[in-house]
Amino acid sequence: MQTTVLKIDAMDGEACADKVAQILNDMHGVSEVSVSLRDGMAIMRIDQSLTSPHLLTRRLALAGFPSYSDAPEEAAQPQTAGGCCGGCCGG
Template sequence: MQTELIIDGMDGEACADIIARVLGDIDGVSDVRVSLRDRRASARIDESLTSPHLLMRKLAMAGYASSAATEAVPVAAPAAAAGGCCGGCCGG
């Protein structure tokens, strides 16, 4: 199974290298690819040995928050276009 993660806090090549090493060291993970520009990592996983949640836990232990790309929260429409308050001044 191919899995893709969105990585927070990846701001340089050293971070990308660490993330690739952390993911590559997990049993059942192969073909790791990290994109610094897109702030994403992808890997092929053997579901009998690991899961996307385990990958995210290992990254968190290394100091990088992540989420599954398929679970990303959609961005809301800008308040002005939606005709409502952005919540910035009143917390709404």
């Protein structure tokens, strides 16, 4: 297990932060998720045999939350798959 930090864009309110936490918690291999709206980040523990920061950022991007990890290769390629889904904060 490793601690992973993701910087997350497009979190405009508590509902967005809750949605991000739900998305991450629902992913296989992710535990101990903590999302900070104020800091625009999520901290979690991941099992690297089951998931990766890249998969986390892809899943969040598909839900309308572009993000990147602290890992240099992830930071160089931020995931952007459009804006917020509109269901929680982008209405």
